[in-house]
Amino acid sequence: MCVTTGVRMRGCMLGLHLLERIRRMARQLVMMCLLLATAPVISMAGARDDAAALPPAVAAPDVGDVRDMETVVVTGVQPGPGLWRVRRGTHTLYILGTQSPLPKAMTWRSDEVREVLAEAGVVLGPPGVTVGSDIGILRGLTMLPAAMRASRNPDGATLDALLPADLYQRWSTLKARYLGRDRGIERKRPAIAVYELYRAALDANGLREGRVITPVLDEALKARDMALTPTTLEVKIDDPRQALADFRKEGTKPEDVACMRHMLDVIERGLPQVAARANAWAVGDLDVLRATAGQGARVQACLSSFLQTETARKRGLDDLEMQVRAHWLAAADEALTRHRVSFATLSVDDLLGTAGYLAALRPRVDAVLAPDEADDVDDGNVTPADSEMP
Template identity: 40%
Template sequence: MRALRENLVIRHIMLLAVLTTALALSDHALAQDDGDVVDLDVVLVSGARPAPGLWRAVKGEKTLLIMGTLTPVPRGLIWHADAVREQIAGADVILGPPGISVGTNVGLIQGALALPAYRKLRRNPDGKQLSDILTPDQYAQWSRLKQTYIGRDRSVERLRPVNAATELSDAAIKRVGLVSQDLIQPVVKEIARDAGIEIIPTTMRIVVENPREVLAELNAGNLNDRDCLVRTMERLDSDLQNMAERANAWADGDVAALRSMTHINDRAACTQVLASTKLAAQAGITDVNAAVTQKWFAELDQALSGHNTIFATLPVARVLEEGGVLAELERRGFTVHAPGGGE
């Protein structure tokens, strides 16, 4: 039982580092009164929207259909899937979204939330607070942003920087009328179930062979994660505006607008928190994004070896980034068609 609990805690703290990126997003906002929505310079769309159609990558008899996903999205948005439902249902197999899982029985992660060890892992070692870790200027910036988006909750002052960054980001997203909700996966799973289509996981799996040692390491030391919080604070105000604009463009299926927007990876410092741990070193991970992408392509190659039509979901930033997934597919001999018939 102790080994199981330790395993759960380790998986959760590792995932916290990953969840601050576009690889795997979920709602970790603090329990709080919603308060007033912070005004933006863009009005968020709502209701049923189409989102982008499917990118088609074709090579001979092989066809890969890619749905570009996005979080956060405007609160109250509904994905209108009718335009692509038939194409998804016609796939031979479906590739799940990329990401990282640590340990086994991922569905049990939430069981760690009530454990004293989990609470200890979320906090800085030796009772330090953020005021002890950040410079005076950085802490002043944290105090301003915390007051605006989180409020008076003092418990966040004891969080490790990577966890404080997650709480701040999620609270800010919530306050501007966005929500970290995946609108695509529930619909895709429903279509797959009704059509009897297999969903192949593409997450990179890290197995913890020595949970007690890793747990002790995480509890005792820092995670080299100050830059994660600093970068999050530096970009938060401006990126909230960018998030809202991207969310509107994605909801309306405006690929041209999405392509014209600069996708700044301000979460890189947070992603690399995982790579700085002994657990990542044991798994041979030095670049989280590269490792996740490599795993996704490995699963794609396996699927293509036995099937002609594959459907996949990927964060739209990964789809559109220069030199990213689409470029790699073209390098492998695929002809890529954008939604609406564009190249």
């Protein structure tokens, strides 16, 4: 217990905060290899198979033909796409369609969102899966070496031994361009390695993942002393140590090679299209967003490939999408029932597609309106969310 007074209190609190950060870091690192990413949540929005909406595959270029994409991304203050409105009686759920990546030099003009957040009775987080386990800080720290080993290929194998020669040559060319002489990455599993390459390529082309929408939401919630309401489906792993051991034994599968091939196609030839979609979100061009709906579905599928492993199947983690959708719809139903004004975020693909979360919500509500659709309700007269249904 920390008991102190005066200037020592600040140091004491910092110590408590540091302990909590270490505890969370331990848990996240233990689960990192299982999620094939650094965050503890797998987003399910936009992850469905939507191949019909994807651009045609791009033929692989000759080695040495890779050149700068010369992507042009917008900068400065941009409005974003506006808000979708879901009406049920006098209650409205406002939904912001999210997109990743976005131009890293843009500033989002979020006035409309801030106005809604100032009145919202509840703010729903995005759908997804949280994979967790009940581990303490000491046990978590002892498992960190195993977690780090699980992010690498079994038996110390390197990518040159695991990938077809033509694919490895393409990987090497792009790695030299965007990552330089990083030898450690050669021992990482293909999905992890290619994701690091993808992020580096985005950065080099003026794009980034995150840090545009979340800071605005965090600031607005903090100002109201209000917490984000999670909608993620929590799945517990009772045996994290054994899960790590099982995953470490799993070698490279055909799906891993196909994922890397697709991701290299995107990096070599698809970045202008990725940038065009990021620009469309920034300037609020719904026509372009509609025309390119589903573009990132295969990327999302690649990066969620852990869910297709034997380790995941043994623990019932390979068929979660319907459960995640039902969990989010239940949260949206409750928000519309209890609050006159509520707010949520969803992948813009799930707002524009015919098989997404918004499509599933339509039969349960009176109206669903896109940002460019007018309605007969004066948003300014909507009663604030503080007035709740009895």
